[in-house]
Amino acid sequence: MTSLSRGRAAAIGLIAAGSALAAGHLVAGFGDPRTSPPVAVGGAFIDLVPPGVKEFAVALFGTADKIALLTGMAVVIAALAVAAGLLSRNRVLPGALIIGAFGLVGLAAALSRPEGAALPAVVSLIVGVGVFAGLHRLGSRPEPTEFERRRFLATSGLVVVGAGLAGVAGTTKQSGTATSQQQVAARLPKLPAPAIPAGADFVADGTPPFLTPTRDFYRIDTALVVPRLRAEDWRLRLHGMVERELDLSFTDLLNRRLESRTITLACVSNEVGGNLISTAHFVGVPVCDLLLEAGVRPGAQQLITTSSDGYSAGTPVDVLLEADRGALLAFEMNGEPLATRHGFPVRMVVPGLYGYVSATKWLVDAEVTTFDRQAYWQQRGWSQLGPIKTQSRIDRPQRGAQVPAGPVTVAGIAWAQHTGIDAVQIRVDGGPWQPAELATDVGRDTWRMWRARLDLAPGEHVVQCRATDRTGTPQTEARQGVIPDGATGLHEITFRCG
Structure with missing residues (x-):
């Protein structure tokens, strides 16, 4: 040979x-x-x-x-x-x-x-x-x-x-969900989206637009290949510690009471100053309605929702039962059926909780149970509850930028979902905190844009930002990584004027 x-x-x-x-x-x-x-x-x-x-x-x-x-x-x-x-x-x-x-x-x-x-x-x-x-x-x-x-x-x-x-x-x-999405688009109820008031963002000064286009909405999940489900085949079983099990089809959802909400979602993996946060209009069925219809038994602590690919998330039942929480089984995003990559045909959306405990995509099963059963990320050492922490970010100038000396606009976003943002302050070169101008408030479940006009001398400068929520509590300066329940600390950037 x-x-x-x-x-x-x-x-x-x-x-x-x-x-x-x-x-x-x-x-x-x-x-x-x-x-x-x-x-x-x-x-x-x-x-x-x-x-x-x-x-x-x-x-x-x-x-x-x-x-x-x-x-x-x-x-x-x-x-x-x-x-x-x-x-x-x-x-x-x-x-x-x-x-x-x-x-x-x-x-x-x-x-x-x-x-x-x-x-x-x-x-x-x-x-x-x-x-x-x-x-x-x-x-x-x-x-x-x-x-x-x-x-x-x-x-x-x-x-x-x-x-x-x-x-x-x-x-x-x-592939093959496109036809199903087209059919769903023709059936979607004409539920008006909440109005976005004028002045809700400072795009001209460097903030993102208030509503994130679906194509730009962040995506973090464990699905290496996006599951492809057809709405006509979709079913959801709600079971566990309930008086009456529910077995729902997509048509069943469309025929129920629906809500349209503008919600900012954030990933627990978002580092201080990170971009894993987006805002969209969602339409769906209130989760509270379904749980009340099923009848949650005493002792129930969480709703474990499972994706078609086996991923699971555990959401506290007491949060989902809050009448004003606005948790949805959503099937519409920004006026269209959910994109396949964002969970078509149905996903969970819960204001105020990080996605790892609340935002199951490609949803096919929901079980009311106790915290004794651990969902996907809890099995890997993450926190059980996952409330979103008050945070803020500087979007302009960018880190390391060179800008003309003199008048400089610093702009960014702040968020404290389901609590709301009441103030943002900035600090230049370790000096005193000074107030920033806030954009028009849209709601406590969405981010809020801010900006500040500064007069800066030539040279290198360090700017920090700090948000305060509606309870009067400022975001903590203590630095913590994302594990086990979300990052904390102040975002700062260094740039040069001259």
Whole structure:
């Protein structure tokens, strides 16, 4: 048997790995997209990593954390595939074992996930080892003729094309909520959105617009592949410590009492000064109505809501039963059906609580229970309750900016959802606190914009901001990271005038 060249050996490893992933992805496309081998491995990785690693990824990559994970996985897979090829220049066994071992990792990951489907991983394993062995045999014949060289290249090319087509076909099979969203759009009730008064933002001075366009609304969740549910198939079971179980369809929701609310949502992973916060109009069914209809039994403490991908969040029942809380099972966002990435067809929205205890997307189950049962993030050491903390942020000037000396406008946002913002102050270079101008107040469940006019001399300056909520309590200056219940501390920026 002829020893393979390094280039040919590496190519065989890469082609085999790519074919394995594509085949598994195609099979998953005919069933559950979450069982695609790279998705299963990535999901298992997300579930197993310590909270600190997850927070580091969010802090480093923000809403691109999943892209970063998939990119990192691709690099690792490619490196292993190349290694498999190079170790098999003289015989097929070492590389076949590496490809097979990687397939077994995918199988173990698939079996560890809630969906527990092994077929895509098994197909991936068989295809990967088979392609590796077949191409290795073709490429390592002694004294190959020109015909055999061309046959190897042609076979390799056909495998690459086939793998590409399989990957595309698998992805195409996994899409398909657009028609359902269009049908929902035609059925949405014409419930007017709350009016946004003039002067609610200071966009010209550098704040974000008061309402966040849906395309710009932050997204942080554990779903490596966005679940794709159809409204016509959707059902929600409300059960547990209740007098009467409820089994609801999407039509049932549309026929109930609905509310339209403007709500600012914030992620517990938001660092001081971070951008994991957005505001939108939501329409949905009050959660309080459903709980009262079901009849919550004495001793109940939380409502655990579960996503179609197995993620769960535990929301305190006493919060959901507050008549003025405004918690919703939302199906409309900014006048349209929920975007798929934001939880279509139905998600939970609870003003005043961080998303990890309240904002379950792709909602399919709700169980009234006690705190003895832990939801996804509580199992990983996060706090049980998750009320949003009073915070503020400077949006302009940006950190490290160079601005003309003299009149300078500093602008930003502040938030204390379900309490409201009463004041914002800024401090320049450690001097006294001075009041900022507040934008028009929209409500206690939304952020509030602010700005201040300063006259600054040439040189470097440090500006801090501090918000005070409607109880008269200023945000704390004590610095704390996001774990276990949200970051605290004052946002500050350094910039230069001149």
